[in-house]
Amino acid sequence: MSARPAADEAPIAIIGSGVSGLAAARELMHLGFDATVYESSNQIGGMADTQRDPDGFIFDTGAHFITNRFATAIGIAPLCRTVHRYGETVWSDGRAYDYPFGLMRNPRYLRGAINARIRSKRSVETAADQFRSEYGSEIADEVALPLLEQWSGLPADRLSPAVADKLPGGILATLALKLSARATNRAVAIGYCREAPQSANVWHVYPENGIATICAALTTELGDAVQTGNPVERVLTTDGRAVGVVVNGREIPAAAVISTLPVPHLAALTDEESLQPFRELRYRAMVFVNIMLRGCDVMPDTLTWTPGVEFPCFRISETTRSMPWLAPTGSTIITADFGATVGDSTWTEDDQVLEEMVLKALCAIVPSARRDFLGSRVLRSAFAYPIFDLAYEETRLALGRGTGIERLLSVGRNGEFAHILMEDSYWRTLRQVRALAAQLNESVQN
Ligand SMILES: Cc1cc2nc3c(=O)[nH]c(=O)nc-3n(C[C@H](O)[C@H](O)[C@H](O)COP(=O)(O)OP(=O)(O)OC[C@H]3O[C@@H](n4cnc5c(N)ncnc54)[C@H](O)[C@@H]3O)c2cc1C
Structure with missing residues (x-):
């Protein structure tokens, strides 16, 4: 050059x-x-790496999503397909709640969130303070903080409130973008980017051949x-x-x-x-346990957050709900994200033991997981997330x-x-x- x-x-x-x-x-x-x-x-x-399985499954190291705007800037728009749907849920008390608004269907969570809004604001010094004052103690203590702690490996009162830094847009902006996603049949990107504005014209796309x-x-x-x-x-x-x-x-x-x-x-x-x-x-490492299954659209949505103690991982994604071309027809990929520290027992755990841990927990959401199991692939990333200690x-x-x-x-x-x-x-x-x-x-x- x-x-x-x-x-x-x-x-x-x-x-x-x-x-x-x-x-x-x-x-x-x-x-x-x-x-x-x-x-x-x-x-x-x-980290923007793609692995291919001989049977036609395509895995990134952790689920990745990009937008049409980014794809155009890089020059790969013609190599990408539009993502038509993307959604997140929280699995709590044996059922899935759409994220973020579905959580408000739980009366305790709704009461807690309203109380947090009307209560006079206390000083916020830690991530735990920040989540409690933003969403109420019920959602914070039962959903957000357990997830945060598994993800970061530290108690939430030792983390900076900056981990909860708000992404652009409030409730109304999020609702408007969700409505435009429905109207256009495109997964409009919500809360994805801070440097450029979000709008109905910015939606998720994904390369035909993976993020690489x-x-x-x-x-x-x-x-x-x-x-x-x-x-x-x-x-x-x-x-x-x-x-x-x-x-x-x-x-x-x-x-x-x-x-x-x-x-x-x-x-x-x-x-x-x-x-x-x-x-x-310091950085948090991640272990990604990819499970290949027969069937498709087996999870409640693309990403499912799993704060319950019965789950060894904090998030389970089914990327093929959004990008079905990542798995051969009639099959799917489930990815369970485990927080780890390089060298700890999760990081060094045998792949088959991790696979068994995921299958056992997954059966609560996908009862046929064992019957439809086709194989697994474990990937590890040593520098996945900065820890805001x-x-x-x-x-x-x-x-x-x-x-x-x-x-x-x-x-x-x-x-x-x-x-x-x-x-x-x-x-x-x-x-x-x-x-x-x-x-x-x-x-x-x-
Ligand atoms: C679980 C997970 C999910 C993610 N999801 C998304 C998503 O949905 N959408 C999205 O846009 N982003 C996502 N990301 C973030 C994205 O993967 C990263 O932001 C991006 O890949 C980082 O690129 P980088 O070039 O900054 O760093 P890196 O990709 O880390 O590149 C650094 C390079 O430096 C090399 N290197 C190391 N040491 C040396 C040395 N001494 N000399 C020379 N080279 C060296 C490394 O080998 C590496 O190639 C996700 C990340 C994770 C962990």
Whole structure:
């Protein structure tokens, strides 16, 4: 990839070839800069990865959804199909409640939510306070907080209220979008993206061949600028400015460095004092147990939240309710999400034991699960979700102000340590890359 010389002579070094790293590289190329993407693994894509089973089942590492707007921005709209339906339910007391409004059919939950609205607001210091004041103690204590604790691995009174940061739109906006989804027979995206507005014109689509299509498309223009099997070993800095990287023991000068690594890993690659506090930030790992079954539309909806103690996982999805082409005709994929810490008993559990745990719990919702069982596939992700532990809240907030190193960006979901999906990462990364490009151009002119 080469165009006019970058502001400095050397190319910009990008660490990681997931969605964010590739989007950064493509944008820099469009802006006329040289960049090299270094990827430690032998394949591109990072967390946006798709696995295929010989029988025709397609699995992402955890259920993924995107929008028509994002697909168009990447250039993969023609490779995607429209998603016609998407819904979420909560399984509680042996029945499914539509999420979010269906929960209000339970009179106790409704009373609690009304009381929370009319009660004078108390100060909110933790995620537990936030959920109780927002939804009432009944929904918080019986539904939201058990889910939050399984998901994050910490008690809700040790988590920042920022985990409950509201997505755009209130009740009326959500209702209006749900109605437009019905009218258009498209799964209008609700609460999916913060960086761009939601509207009836933004709906879910999904690539015919799985989520890996995104990075495959992003990389087409980049050619040999993407170097797989080349881990970055160090980030070089001089006088508080990023000046290069070390790859395979070789020092490579860079006009700037853009990292998509989990931010503690980036900190570990430098000696810069200002980055060292970020080493304490932690991520929650996930184990995804994919169960293949005969039949289709066996779950109450696409996503089912399972706060009850009888469930070893906190969420069960049937992605084929929304994207039926992910399984051969007449069959389906159920994915159970388990929160874990790398190395703990869930993370190291035998795949067959996990499969049996899921089948046992699943029978409460899908009584025929054992009879219709076709097989399973367990996938693991070590850096699935940032943990907003109050113990390091100041450090988390400090990262929002940047890395503190000139010409060193930390972007993407794990680089920003943020609960954001790919479309948000994409727009945010473009914004940061454009600002960096402007800065580099300016330094050439001065
Ligand atoms: C369960 C789950 C569900 C999700 N659902 C959705 C969804 O529905 N919709 C959505 O839009 N998003 C979803 N996401 C988020 C989405 O997967 C991520 O935001 C996105 O894939 C992250 O891309 P990234 O480029 O920021 O980071 P990554 O994909 O993590 O890329 C980082 C890359 O850096 C590489 N690397 C690591 N160390 C080095 C090194 N030393 N040198 C060079 N390279 C290195 C890694 O191998 C990796 O390829 C979900 C995530 C999870 C966990």
